[in-house]
Amino acid sequence: xxxxxxxxxxxxxxxxxxxxxxxxxxxxxxxxxxxxxxxxxxxxxxxxxxxxxxxxxxxxxxxxxxxxxxxxxxxxxxxxxxxxxxxxxxxxxxxxxxxxxxxxxxxxxxxxxxxxxxxxxxxxxxxxxxxxxxxxxxxxxxxxxxxxxxxxxxxxxxxxxxxxxxxxxxxxxxxxxxxxxxxxxxxxxxxxxxxxxxxxxxxxxxxxxxxxxxxxxxxxxxxxxxxxxxxxxxxxxxxxxxxxxxxxxxxxxxxxxxxxxxxxxxxxxxxxxxxxxxxxxxxxxxxxxxxxxxxxxxxxxxxxxxxxxxxxxxxxxxxxxxxxxxxxxxxxxxxxxxxxxxxxxxxxxxxxxxxxxxxxxxxxxxxxxxxxxxxxxxxxxxxxxxxxxxxxxxxxxxxxxxxxxxxxxxxxxxxxxxxxxxxxxxxxxxxxxxxxxxxxxxxxxxxxxxxxxxxxxxxxxxxxxxxxxxxxxxxxxxxxxxxxxxxxxxxxxxxxxxxxxxxxxxxxxxxxxxxxxxxxxxxxxxxxxxxxxxxxxxxxxxxxxxxxxxxxxxxxxxxxxxxxxxxxxxxxxxxxxxxxxxxxxxxxxxxxxxxxxxxxxxxxxxxxxxxxxxxxxxxxxxxxxxxxxxxxxxxxxxxxxxxxxxx
Ligand code: 7RM
Numbered sequence: 001x002x003x004x005x006x007x008x009x010x011x012x013x014x015x016x017x018x019x020x021x022x023x024x025x026x027x028x029x030x031x032x033x034x035x036x037x038x039x040x041x042x043x044x045x046x047x048x049x050x051x052x053x054x055x056x057x058x059x060x061x062x063x064x065x066x067x068x069x070x071x072x073x074x075x076x077x078x079x080x081x082x083x084x085x086x087x088x089x090x091x092x093x094x095x096x097x098x099x100x101x102x103x104x105x106x107x108x109x110x111x112x113x114x115x116x117x118x119x120x121x122x123x124x125x126x127x128x129x130x131x132x133x134x135x136x137x138x139x140x141x142x143x144x145x146x147x148x149x150x151x152x153x154x155x156x157x158x159x160x161x162x163x164x165x166x167x168x169x170x171x172x173x174x175x176x177x178x179x180x181x182x183x184x185x186x187x188x189x190x191x192x193x194x195x196x197x198x199x200x201x202x203x204x205x206x207x208x209x210x211x212x213x214x215x216x217x218x219x220x221x222x223x224x225x226x227x228x229x230x231x232x233x234x235x236x237x238x239x240x241x242x243x244x245x246x247x248x249x250x251x252x253x254x255x256x257x258x259x260x261x262x263x264x265x266x267x268x269x270x271x272x273x274x275x276x277x278x279x280x281x282x283x284x285x286x287x288x289x290x291x292x293x294x295x296x297x298x299x300x301x302x303x304x305x306x307x308x309x310x311x312x313x314x315x316x317x318x319x320x321x322x323x324x325x326x327x328x329x330x331x332x333x334x335x336x337x338x339x340x341x342x343x344x345x346x347x348x349x350x351x352x353x354x355x356x357x358x359x360x361x362x363x364x365x366x367x368x369x370x371x372x373x374x375x376x377x378x379x380x381x382x383x384x385x386x387x388x389x390x391x392x393x394x395x396x397x398x399x400x401x402x403x404x405x406x407x408x409x410x411x412x413x414x415x416x417x418x419x420x421x422x423x424x425x426x427x428x429x430x431x432x433x434x435x436x437x438x439x440x441x442x443x444x445x446x447x448x449x450x451x452x453x454x455x456x457x458x459x460x461x462x463x464x465x466x467x468x469x470x471x472x473x474x475x476x477x478x479x480x481x482x483x484x485x486x487x488x489x490x491x492x493x494x495x496x497x498x499x500x501x502x503x504x505x506x507x508x509x510x511x512x513x514x515x516x517x518x519x520x521x522x523x524x525x526x527x528x529x530x531x532x533x534x535x536x537x538x539x540x541x542x543x544x545x546x547x548x549x550x551x552x553x554x555x556x557x558x559x560x561x562x563x564x565x566x567x568x569x570x571x572x573x574x575x576x577x578x579x580x581x582x583x584x585x586x587x588x589x590x591x592x593x594x595x596x597x598x599x600x601x602x603x604x605x606x607x608x609x610x611x612x613x614x615x616x617x618x619x620x621x622x623x624x625x626x627x628x629x630x631x632x633x634x635x636x637x638x639x640x641x642x643x644x645x646x647x
Contacts, residue, residue, distance in 0.1 A: 004387070004429055006394065008403040008422035012376065016423030017289050023424045030438040031463065038066070038438070038466060041282055045274070045317075046081045047072045048247050057464060059489050062480035066275035066466045067250035074254055074277050075150035076245040078316035079113060082106045090321045093295070094139050095340055097186040097327040102139065106319065109146075112139070116147035118242030119233045120178065123209050127152030127246050129177040130256065134167060134198060136160045136185030137326045140213045140230065141302050144180050145312055149254060152246035153177075156256040156268070159303025160185060162583045164200035166266075170258055171201055173268055174473055178209050180230075184216035188331045195220045250274035256473045257305055259411040260523035261482065261494075262513040268473030269305075269411050277317060279415030279467025283436055284314030287405055287419050288348050289377055297323040298350040299337070304520075305411040306381055310350055314415075329355050334362035338370040338397075349397075350379035350407075353389055354518040357549050360392045367396055377422075379405045382519030383551045384507050390429035408432035408507050410493060411521070412483070414467030417441070418505050433504045438465040443499055448487045451499075458511055459497040460490035509552075513607070515542075518550040520585045524607075527588065530581035531556060534574050536564050541597050542588070543611045553589035555614035555643075557597060557636070566593030571644030590614070591644045595635060600626045609633070613640055 013019070018026075029037040035054040042051070051070030057063045082089070087107040094102045104112065125131060131153045135141040141157070148155035156174050158167055171179070181198045184191045195212055199221050202210075212220075213230040251272045258266040284290055288310070296315050300306035302324075315322040323344060329337050337359065341349065359366070378398050385393075385406055394404055403422030409415060417439040418432040425433065435441050442450055443457035451457045468491070472478035486492050496508040510516065513524040524542045531540035540558040547553035558574065560566055571591040579587045592614075598606045612621055613636050624630060 005426040006403070006429070007426050009401060012403055013423045015291075018286050018421055018423055020424040023421055026437055027435070031440055034438065034463070038278070041437075042067060042070075042274070042278055044281060045072060045278060046077050051250060051274075055464065059464065059484050059491060062471070062484050064464055064468060064470055065251055066278075070250040070274055071247050072250065072274055072277075073150065073245040073248050074273055074313065075113060075146045077277060078146060078149070078313060079106060079110050080245060082319040083110060086319045089319065091316065091319075092139065092142060093321065093323045093344055095323065095325045095327070095344070097331075098189075104139065109143075112143045113146040113150060114242035115234055115237070115239055116140070116143045116242065117150040118237045118239050119211065119230070120147055120151055120153060121241045122233070122237050123178055123211070123228075125151065125153050125177050127248075128154065128253070130154045130156055130174045132167075132171060132174070132176040132179045133157045134160060134162075134179060134181045134194065135213065136182060136194060136215065137301060137324060138182065138185075138213065138215055139324065140180075140182070142312060142324060145302065145308075146316075147242070150242070150245050152248050152252065154253045154255055156258070157303050157308070158258070159301055159583070160194055161301075161303070161585055162197075163580055164197040165581050166583060167197055167201035168203070168205070169266065170268075171205055171207075173258075174256055176207070178211060179207060180211045180213070182213040182215040183220045184218045186216065186326065188328065191216045191218050193218070193220075199223075248273045251470070253470075255308065257308065257411055259305070260514055260521045260526055262523060262525060264523065264525040264529040266523070266526070267475075267478065267482070269469045270471045270473050271414055271467070272470050275466030275468070276414050277313060279465065280309045280314040281317045283415040284310060284318060284320075286421060287407060287416055287436065288314070288350065288379065289423070290315075290318050290320060291347075292319070294347045295321050295323065295344050295374070296348045296350075297325070297341070297344075297346045299325065299329070299352070299355065300350075300381075305414070306350075309415055329359060330362070333366065334359055335366040335369050338367050338372055341372055341375060342370045345374035347374050348377045348379070349375060350381065352382040352519040353380055353385040354383065354550055356380065356385070356389045356393050356397075357551075360389060360396075361549065364396050372397065372399070375402050377405065378402045379407055381407045381409070383516045384509065385430060387429040394429070403427060406430070406432045408505070412469040413461075413465070414469065417461065417465075418507075428504055431500070431504045431506045438463065441497075441505060442490065443497060444487055444490065454499060454501050456496065456498040456508070458487070459493045459495045459505070459507070460487055461493065462490055515544040515554060516552050517544065517554060517585065522554070522582070522586050526582060527554060527556065527578060527586055530578045530586070531558055531574060533581060534577045536560050536570055537574065539597055541605045541607065541610055543607055543614050545590070545611075545614045547589070554587070555590040555592070556588040557592050557594050557610055557614075559594055559597060568644050572646065575646045587646060589646055591646075592636075592640055593644075594639050596629070596632050598624075598632045598636065599628050601628045610636075613637060616640070
């Protein structure tokens with residue numbers, strides 16, 4: 001196979017935060033003497049009290065502890081400790097959807113976060129209490145996340161694109177003391193409702209308070225006593241209440257973030273204080289090659305793990321300038337991102353393959369309108385990047401000047417696990433290349449045998465790392481069951497990967513029933529549950545098909561109740577129903593009404609057959625001898641000719 005290798009420019013290599021020999025020495029230490037290595041790295045954080053033990057735990061129990069005995073505060077590490085040197089440095093640049101801007105220095109960020117912390121404390125939120133944050137990308141989202149960290153409350157940010165129903169499930173699961181939201185938000189020049197979803201989500205749930213940021217001024221329902229305006233609370237609170245940063249133990253919970261798995265119910269992934277922060281901190285430094293002069297922009301929403309780690313915690317723990325953008329890539333036109341890059345002289349840009357592909361389709365003129373001379377490093381995350389999109393990113397966006405870091409990681413890993421370090425080895429379009437410090441990737445076959453050399457298999461991690469999840473909130477056995485039991489002594493990522501002859505990793509995609517639509521992680525079972533909750537549908541099976549922009553698109557097979565005629569109208573309504581139940585990003589692109597789903601004699605739906613049919617591959621269907629009714633194959637193929645396509 002011909003190899004396409006890209007070396008970073010010499011100027012990048014010479015100024016980079018790491019070279020090849022250092023990487024090798026550090027990674028060797030991280031794998032062979034993790035206690036020594038991580039103790040050294042942890043010195044980069046500011047501790048109130050040092051740890052007594054670096055690591056205890058093991059994968060055969062799921063008991064994981066890092067930095068036992070240590071005490072620190074994440075918000076203190078992200079703000080207070082920078083004040084002596086950098087109080088007047090810009091911490092956050094906020095670019096509003098309409099092009100307005102606000103910048104916050106570290107001093108201003110400190111003041112805002114202390115004020116938010118004071119509000120939380122005045123509403124009796126204490127260490128260990130959960131707080132759900134359901135906000136669009138406005139500065140208060142950043143402030144409240146950090147305010148929770150400051151007072152030791154456990155934040156659970158719910159992406160504002162999630163439906164009321166999804167929010168409801170999360171509220172029931174983590175029982176927050178407080179919900180923070182906004183009246184509404186802006187998207188493509190239009191207002192959308194936010195508080196309304198909270199009101200619906202709180203149906204039959206009692207909560208003491210909902211704190212509401214006024215963003216749009218739109219008309220909203222108001223439950224007096226329960227609902228409080230952010231600005232009024234802020235005016236009335238004793239600001240001194242917010243100043244003190246809670247002393248947290250290394251393993252105290254920092255946040256819960258819900259993510260999809262192969263069951264219908266999203267899992268509340270739990271991250272703790274020291275290990276998570278350390279992972280965010282050092283990966284940001286080496287992989288984003290952080291320099292104090294950088295203007296850094298991660299385009300993810302804070303509602304996803306990428307926003308947590310690489311928009312908030314990683315950059316701020318270094319005293320970086322981080323950009324928070326309220327809008328979308330193609331409004332008012334597809335040049336918006338490149339315009340913002342010029343406007344603020346962004347130097348490091350971290351985005352997603354789906355965005356790159358979408359903007360690539362709009363043509364190079366939108367890019368060429370802007371200079372992009374400030375850029376020096378590009379990143380991607382969330383799904384495999386196809387080589388064509390990689391090359392466009394490299395040639396057109398970065399003008400062959402900027403290395404690309406294709407970073408592989410998960411909500412559960414907390415920080416990047418596999419990524420190029422362009423100053424240490426060449427980039428390969430489509431490959432995340434090699435492990436970051438402390439990550440020990442292995443490939444296993446179905447039987448759990450370790451594969452060596454060039455191979456394709458289940459991607460697992462063989463050694464504990466500081467920023468790994470500590471559990472699934474409210475479910476003591478789930479962590480072990482879901483991640484550690486399939487292959488004893490290995491953490492199961494759920495991904496399949498290939499290792500080439502140079503030892504570089506190529507992520508193929510999920511090996512479980514989790515889909516990746518435009519970089520969003522969605523369980524097939526979640527969409528199926530939403531579909532069968534639709535009154536006319538009796539049964540549904542959901543698979544994904546390749547999509548040129550989204551990477552994967554959702555294709556649903558569904559059976560209708562007796563006597564209901566399959567129509568395009570009902571398919572359209574079923575799609576809208578899913579958007580209502582989960583969120584617009586989970587809406588099927590295709591619905592195939594069918595008379596029967598392909599089931600084995602033991603009653604299992606044969607998904608691999610559905611995947612083939614959805615992709616239009618009617619030959620080579622594999623072993624179908626276990627089907628209860630083989631005639632269903634012909635039926636599915638003929639029905640697929642009149643599949644409903646949404647939009
Ligand atoms: C950070 C994030 C995790 C899943 C993961 C993969 C896929 C993420 C890459 C990737 C190929 C990448 N967290 N994934 N990064 N696939 N190359 N660089 O996305 O929890 O939301 O999703 O995303 O399948 O398991 S996540």
